[in-house]
Amino acid sequence: MTATISKVIFVAMVIGWYVIRYEYARRSRREKIVRSARGPVETALLLMSLTGLGLVPLVYVATGIPRFTAYSFHPLFAWLGLFFAIAALGMFHLTHRALGRNWSISLDVREGHQLITDGVYRRVRHPMYAAFWLWAIAQALLLPNWIAGLAGLVGFGTLFFGRVAREERMMLEAFGDSYRAYMARTGRVFPSILGCRFSK
DSSP states (O other), X not given: OOHHHHHHHHXXXXXXXXXXXXXXXXXXXXXXXXXXXXXXXXXXXXXXXHIIIIIHHHHHHHHOOSGGGBOOOOHHHHHHHHHHHHXXXXXXXXXXXXXXXXXXXXXXXXXXXXXXXXXXXXSBSOHHHXXXXXXXXXXXXXXXXXXXXHHHHXXXXXXXXXXXXXXXXXXXXXXXXXXXXXXXXXXXXXXXXXOOTTOO
């Protein structure tokens, strides 16, 4: 493993994400939205996540900027990053496949929206967020730069902590007791048996 290959893996992860998401994004535009939490806060959170997970690391891959925060490349970190990248893309695929027409980039409830509780959603309420945490970890391991590597954790972490509670309130309003029961038997991002801080 070399630093160049590590950067190529990161770019491949970005391309893989786009390929997985493209068809679902195209389909979701056809579905009527009946309830939405879109607004300035949601837009700002999405932009912060995009900046941290995409713009900052891709600028680094293309230009090496910011150079002053670079550190020595460690092949072991890159191999671990490859593992997390594969896990992230696998989770993206499973999540999009399970959601189908219910998927949306924003906090939206669409006409005929269904509560998905099977497949990858059987034990975790927000596997898409789990995929992005895996992405952010992969990015930190693949890119030997304090700013570019950690930007994903900061950018996505801001989105996660600023959004997940609002998303769950929206689901409670849409699905009531069904979602409340679903919350009781699942973890938020990781299975609750792990005792993780993100599990409730």
